[in-house]
Amino acid sequence: MTRIRIEGLLAAFPKLVGTGKQHTYVETENVRYVYQPIEALYLLLVTNKQSNILEDLETLRLLSKLVPEYCYTLDEEGICKTAFELIFAFDEVVCLGHKENVTVAQVKQYCEMESHEEKLHKLVLQSKINETKDIMKRKASEIDKSKIDKNRGLGMQLGKSQKTNQFLESLKAEGELIVEDVQPRAGQSRVVAPAPTDPITLTAEEKLNVTLKRDGGINAHIQVQVETGGNPGILFKTHPNMNKELFANENILGLKDPNRPFPTGSAGDAAGVGLLKWRMQSADESMVPLTINCWPSVSANETYVSIEYEASAMFDLRNVVISVPLPALREAPNVNQIDGEWRYDSRNSVLEWSIVLIDNSNRSGSMEFVVLPADSSVFFPISVRFSATSLYSDLKVANIIPLKGGGAPPSSPRERI
Template sequence: MVVLSAAVLSRNGKALVARQFVEMSRMRIEGLLAAFPKLIGGGSTQHTFVETESVRYVYQPVETLYLLLITNKGSNIVEDLDTLRLLSKVLSEVAGGLTPERVSNAAFEIVFAFDEAIAVGGFKESVNLRAIQTNLEMESHEEKLALLIKRDHELQAKKDAAAKAAEIRERNRNAQRNPGSGGMQGIGGGMGGGIGGGIGSDSYSSSNAMPPPATSAPAPEPAPRRSEPPRAAARGMKLGGGGRMGNTLAQLAAEANLAPEMLVPRGPNDAAAQAVAAAQAAAQAPQAAAYPLTLSVEEKLSVRLSREGVVEAMEVKGALSLTANVNEAARCGVQLQLTGQPGMTFQTHPKIAKGPFDESQMLTLKDQRKGFPVGRGVGVLRWSFATSEESALPLSINCWPEDTGDGNFTVSIEYERQKGDMTLMNVELVIPTGGEDSPEILDCSSGQATFNRVTGDMLWQFDAIDDSNATGTLEFSCPGTDDDAFFPLSVRFRSENPYCAISISAATSLDDDSPLHFEFSRLVQPDSYTVQ
């Protein structure tokens, strides 16, 4: 396989991080990344690929982002998917969260981690997540030794400086106790210098005499300086002095997303500052949307379970957002088909006509002379649902820490998928251990178990939990003194199967009743999912 580039993009196609593993021009990689949003369709699966005449796009939706591999068409798709799964785990671990802000803040760390997974030339390295974490820590015995030597030199320099300061203070005290000896030395030195060779100055000086005080001899007057002709001021390089420099700085500002004042001085007539500002404005211009209308469903779960597995609280909050990407789609009507859970309540936005929604689940504005805002998503419908039934849970978790009596605990964890129509992706169970020692994994029926030394958490990760692995167990042993150290246990995942079964039958323009093409996405993820 040959991976040309690995990138992380937002859902609207904006590139957040891109790492190239073969030599290619910037114009080409920008063209490949810009073409990606136009090639994918409205639907999405866990692993998806699309091909062009020259390259293959292998991508995976990761919450609100896309993780993308660009490979040549002769690449092995099985190895590409394996690489994509590894990079997904690396991205979650390094960025600390799958949001555009966190990815942008950890851009360099993500690039370093991608370099550990894929070698120069685009070939996959034989590494796993634990090996990548070890390589990123970069613990070096030589570095530690160099730091110890540097610290010893600093301590020795401080001691020498303290001894020298004490010596100077002692010399000053001796000079204050014996002021006469300093005066005689001044007379002897003056006579020896004035008489010259007749009487040597050595007969009046002593090797043990202290140096004269600073006021014993007047300071010589400085010699008059000769007037020099004025010199022409040297001509140096000036920022903003030429059009070529302004263009270069404008390109740098656009590439690095820097503010203009960080590169050139601000001024009303500064051509370079104007060029930088124009380049930055062009870089931040919104990209053209692939669909006139975008509709997205997002549900947030708040679940709290007891250690015995009892549902103490469970709440689902969802919302449907509508974005008109072009003016022609601002005045539109959307026909829904939705089926809620028992006890689920719905509420429309105050500007949505309530009558058509209650009668036929149609979403339109009350004032049809106006339209939805263009380029900005607005919530048009929201719903909520609360229950204490275990059958409504995505996952039931059972955690049993047992004291073995020798200063160690054996922890057994079992999960079971309760909601059969929900496929969970990028699942991660986070079990705190309360220490930095790596636990011994005794059994892991499915998924992958790793230990994060930085946080002291055991991570049990799955690419997906579906019918093939609806249940699973993990057992590990680690030092401990209290079973409270293994709680609270938290769960993270994403799914495209919301609790509110909602679909879009049609979207039409109110101007001419013509159908509107739309993009529809669904996302379910926990806001808080803990076992306490």
Template sequence: MVLIAAAVFTKAGKVIISRQFIEMTKARIEGLLAAFPKLITSGKQHTFVESDSVRYVYQPMEKLYMVLITTKTSNILEDLETLRLFSKVIPEYCRNLDEKDISENAFNLIFAFDEIVALGYRESVNLGQIKTFVEMDSHEEKVYLAVRQTQEREAKQKMREKAKELQRQRLEASKRGVSLGRGGSSSSSSFGGGISSGGFGSISSSSSLSQPSVGIGETAPSPVKKPAPTRNALKLGGKSKDVDSFVDQLKSEGENVTNLAPTSHSAAPVARAKANVHTEDVHLRVEDKMNLRIGREGGLQLFELFGLLTLKVADEKYGKIKVQLENNVNKSIQLQTHPNVDKELFRSANQIGLKNSTKPFPINTDVGVLKWRYQTQDETAIPLTINCWPSQNPEGGCDVNIEYELEHQQLQLQDLSLSIPLPTGCQPTVVDCEGDYHYDKGKNRLQWNISIVDASNPAGSMEFSCPSSIPGDFFPVEVTFVSKVPYADLKVLHVTKVDDDSAVPFSVETIFYPEKYEIA
């Protein structure tokens, strides 16, 4: 089937949301949507209607219609099966099934629609998988929120310190018999100056401060005419000194922060190290994400690997290409090509090419051409083993030994970080440590950082003690890292044109990182 668009209508024929899956002009898609209410007739039990060029497959849902627009040559049975999946998705996010509820949850529905259909073809997913994909956590969002919260705490702390400083100045001035205004200056001083507290701009004292208080034996001064308020009291978009100091603090604590844009929601800060990747007109990205949970007594509880190979063509002259891969992937890893990719070509020659070789790949668009998935209970699949061994000591606390070991020697892990929870208010005493460590008092965590772990440096250990604690206080241990070597042994060898097999310049970016890696 070729699915053109999916839309939700009211019974009155109003379009609430619509998602287009193939390239088509705005006027054309609006015309197709406007034609649907005119084609349906009340009182009939048909599930589809046709126009001269397309077919509308629909299903009534209380006050709504769930509508799919397909080509007239598509398989009606497949269309109906896809329609049923769309109809199951809507109640998962909308309870009332009315226009208001659909509008409020429009983004979640559109994201779910994109998981069902890609480039006009149905994906092999079920309802549970769709919910999982849509609700996946974002590491970058968590880092961004953590940065924002830290900035707010620092700003509040600076405000408290400034208030204490002003209060101290007032007390000292009162002892000397000198009266101070709110700005912290004596009553004989000019009120034209501003109070500056770091990155918050300058606020004119004359527009916000009352008249200075009158000391004993003094006469009240005559009213002072207030000058016009400063126009540039707060400058938006300027570089904040607080942000700079915060970045410097992160760097002093061992964090590698490469991008921080607190004034822009579209570019969340990335705390994970990222090298500047040179990109050619044909750029490929190999991404491996892993979810791993190991029991504190040992034993693999969860291992999930999700991988994706994306292709981006920047120049239309390289649209008709084939990508040659070296596929040494473990046979237990399930590989799946995009529906538009020639499966036989991939099986026989490990090449990525379109079924219709006369058509080009989309231009300036990241296209997922191959994905893979791996779930196992085999402990040999664990790339990095962590052993955390707390034992109680005679003083009522715990001595903790924790070590790591790289099991897959071909990997090179950068910025390995082990975050160990601690009891509230309990400061650890580190006896031995390979690498760096940092005690975060605010979060009650001990951060152990190793810059690189590879075949030449495959193992390390740390030992510390913690008073007034029990072994269960030190779990779960959370692990983060990033690697330029993918977990799945998949490499891009070369890219050639379909027409004449001439070589095409290309670039490759590879990344492997854990979405969640913990010892619980």
């Protein structure tokens, strides 16, 4: 019998079994289905119509006794886990289409008999495992021995400290920032920043990701009233657990389930819990807080690079660092003029232009430096990082609304960008 024929007979069986019938078999034109329910499944035996129905029922009864002997659970998952064991057991009962004169105990005994080939395979596998363990032990002893040798050679390395200090001094001369590991002396205590004392600390934080072309926390049941600034280009999105309709209609941050406490972060977690995010996509260059213009020009055997920044009046910028990539240089570039401070990172070949504060007194500034002849594309892309105490979106926490009576707990809103 072909596989397609067997699959067709099995596919037709569910359509032939009717609900509420007490029969244990059903016949078609060519075959007889002898079946027995086992919880939510059926144990099915397919025979021809000329077979003895009494012998078929006896075979089915024996097979039904074998199923719980090998399956821990009588469901689809349990049957699948022990499918091969069931096949081997059924093969001892039915051989070439005929029932064997065996019992359940004999079937279990036959299936548990070991073969010489299986024993040999297990012995070879165990010998490989033992050999691998011996190799691991030898490697571990070699590692321990190398650690002992390194500890012995540590006294010889102490004499190299003077050379190490000279190397660090040379790095400092090249403009590298060297952070020394200073251990606290006896009697000194570390200064630890005090944890927030207010019951509620609200943090409004923004990260601006701008790409310009070269040419151009307490367990409280509360709600938070905010002001979004009214910029139609900024799209706000709340946390999935927040009530979106409440925020869209009344600018109130509140949970969908008012019986749950307002989400908070740990006292030492500076990031806190993100409740509201916003995004804005725009090609308008005037919306950028800080723009950079760079003009490299080659003259004779030198390249003059003029850079200027222009900051908008949105808010003041602090700790501004403008990083300009440079070609590989043996010496620092020659800076002719600069509004601020500069540092040459020789390891990464980057010139960092630093401005502590940009406010109404210095909304624009410039710098000029000279390097060896280089292609203009070397000086791009230019990256900028800064911080600010005001928010780009002009988001403000207007009020904290208690949900279960009592006055609003004290809070300390923080804003940064």
